[in-house]
Amino acid sequence: MTIEECIAQMLVPHHPFENPQTHFESVTNATADDWLRLLDKIPLGGICIRKPPSDELKLELEKIQNHSQIPVIVGSNIELGSSSPARIMNENTPGTEVLDYASYSPSMMAFAAANDPDLTYETCRFIAEQRRSYGYHWTFNPVADLNLNFRNPITNIRSLGDDTETVLTHAAAFIRGFQDGGVMAATAKHFPGDGTDERDQHLLTTSNHLNLNDWYQTYGLVWRTVIDSGVSAIMCGHIAFPAYEQQIPDSNHTLPATLSKNLQVKLLREELGFQGVVISDASPMTGLTSRVKASDRAIENILAGTDMCLLPETIKDYGFIKNAVHEGRISEEIIRDATKRILELKARLTLHKDPFSASPAQSSQGNAKRTINTVSDKSITLLRRGNPEPRKLKGDENVLFVNVFSKGPFSNSNLEPLANSFRNEGCSVELLENPTDMELRENLPNFHSVFVNVCHVPMSGSFDQIGAGFGQTLWRIAHMFHDNVAYTCFGTPYVLAELPHVPNMLLSYGASVPAQEAVAKVYLGKLEPKGMLPVKEPDISWQNILR
Incomplete structure (x- = not known):
């Protein structure tokens, strides 16, 4: 692969337009042909889909995959219970509908309240099988944060609670449910851990306020558990961790993890031993954009240790990264190491053989609904x-x-x-x-x-x-x-x-x-x-x- 092709593997946009009219339009109105025009310029490693599954979407994803020499990994923020339940029209039986398990499910915190990890696993298994059949490969979940500050505007019912054992138990069950059999990849987020601040990284860089001893006994245990569970990816948040940075001479303890080599490389990779794909939280969030100029955003993200940049300004950032490599700011070794991890993830998901899979059997659909209803009753x-x-x-x-x-x-x-x-x-x-x-x-x-x-x-x-x-x-x-x-x-x-x-x-x-x-x-x-x-x-x- 050329270095330009490797750089393209590191980008995960959510729309194919250079100058979208509106955010809503760019996310909802993009067609396969729009994506193909972008792929002809930049052979992307992944795309982020913000649409519910449908037969129409599956056809669009088939066009994208058929057009790509290297399979495109399709990611989505599949947060349980995050929207009104969608129903999927069944093309094999006209007039019938299939329930979208993810939007039908209760929230993450409801699974913790039900207090049955087997139900968490089974629900996630059903969701993964259904989503893979429509061409999804990668969920940007679970939220592995601890809800330690009740005023936090991000975690709340998206998290599994404030008890370390409960969070790590259900997060591990979530990961196994999605990943067993290589059906999909899961992503634990938001490293080094949200939930202690009461501010919002969509608006500014937030902070994990814990001292080192408390962090290792809480968030540290959660991260070790999800890594031991084989999680495919970890999402770094626009969240600083001052207690860790302050022990390292000349470090900037206010940097978000997305810009901190200390957090991504020293802590996450070297100390905790994570060898999978590191993906950034969304690039347009002010927790990142307020800390670095636009032309350096993706560059500094990669230099900190990120493998894949989520929601970049694709054409601009591709050019910025390419120039940084040619100028020697980013070494080719960094780019190729990241690309290797990305391709290994795609291989584990067997995307080179079939980016899709067979639709779940009708009996499986009935079992999924009963399982989800049981979780709700118990929660x-x-x-x-x-x-x-x-x-x-x-x-x-x-x-x-x-x-x-x-x-x-x-x-x-x-x-x-x-x-x-x-x-x-x-x-x-x-x-x-x-x-x-x-x-x-x-x-x-x-x-x-x-x-x-x-x-x-x-x-x-x-x-x-x-x-x-x-x-x-x-x-x-x-x-x-x-x-x-x-x-x-x-x-x-x-x-x-x-x-x-x-x-x-x-x-x-x-x-x-x-x-x-x-x-x-x-x-x-x-x-x-x-x-x-x-x-x-x-x-x-x-x-x-x-x-």
């Missing part, structure tokens, strides 16, 4: 047992849903599956969304039972666990006259930190369809909530606040 957690407790519905009641949600790209207030579960038992269900004080006063007396549904997951740039106005609305409900008010949080496990006054709270760790159906089973008297809370409730006592 539902009684966060606060109230006085009085909300009584079980009789099945013929007039019910009001008060859905309180933050308006943003990650909010999900679609609770129709929950409402339909009640309706199927004979209940009449009406709903209010983010109601005013007057709407509450007018409506509350007209219903047998009131269900207050908090729909909020802190993500990417949000700092509050509960959005503006949430507390005021829920305070009014809690202190108005009604005998049967039940509170459910479809999201953050830290809801009581900002709503300490509510008398009861059920927790589902997200609003996936099976999570909503499991909540309905609890209120209909068909299920006892036995989920294990995977995080410590934050100490919000006045004594702690005044320290």
Whole structure:
């Protein structure tokens, strides 16, 4: 391979355009022909797909693979329970649909709450087999971070909790589920570990604040476990680790891992022994872009030890890297060593033989759905047992849903599956969304039972666990006259930190369809909530606040 071909292997863009009109357009509207035009200029090593699986997407990926001399590894951020469930049209049986297991699944934290690593493994195995059949090869997961700061806006229910043993156990099960049999590659993220800061690396470089001893006993154990589990790749975050850097003379302890040779080479490769592919977190994030000029971004990333740059400015960065090699800033040895690791990963996935695989059998699809439903049932957690407790519905009641949600790209207030579960038992269900004080006063007396549904997951740039106005609305409900008010949080496990006054709270760790159906089973008297809370409730006592 020429050095230019090797450089191309190190780039993983998520769109093929040089000057996209908008981010949304570039991600959703790119066609196979658009990708082929880019591949003719730069024979990419990988691409990042942000579309759900479909027969149309599979045909596009087939065109891309047939066009490429070296198979393109197709990566995707397959985060469990991260979106509304997608249904895949089945081309072999017109008119029928297949459930997309990944979006149907509950969140990562729900798996920790269910506390059954075998279920984590089985679910991931089903997802990997399904996604590989559509041409996906690589998931940028699991999130292996510890949720040590309840105000962190990134980890929350994307993580497996704050207990080291729980996190490493389920992260290892996730990795085995995706990777057994060479079906897909998994990526543990975000090295050296997110979850101690309360800021967001989409906006700035964040930090892992732990001292060395505490880090080795927590994050260090997790990273050793995922490496011992054979994880194919590790994603470095735009996260600094001052305690490690400060022990090395003349080091810059504020550098994110994506720019730190000390963290990527000394700690990750030499000390922890990782020999797989190192991929950066997304290059456009301000945690990286604020630290280095655009023309040096990919260069400094590679010099720090990165094998693959995620979401680069493809044409520009390819040129910058090529010039840096020709000028001697980056040695050919660095480029070829990275390329070797990338090609070894592709070989383990047998992409040179078949970038796809047979679709899972129909019986497998039924087993997958049952497994996912079991996880959801086992995860539902009684966060606060109230006085009085909300009584079980009789099945013929007039019910009001008060859905309180933050308006943003990650909010999900679609609770129709929950409402339909009640309706199927004979209940009449009406709903209010983010109601005013007057709407509450007018409506509350007209219903047998009131269900207050908090729909909020802190993500990417949000700092509050509960959005503006949430507390005021829920305070009014809690202190108005009604005998049967039940509170459910479809999201953050830290809801009581900002709503300490509510008398009861059920927790589902997200609003996936099976999570909503499991909540309905609890209120209909068909299920006892036995989920294990995977995080410590934050100490919000006045004594702690005044320290």
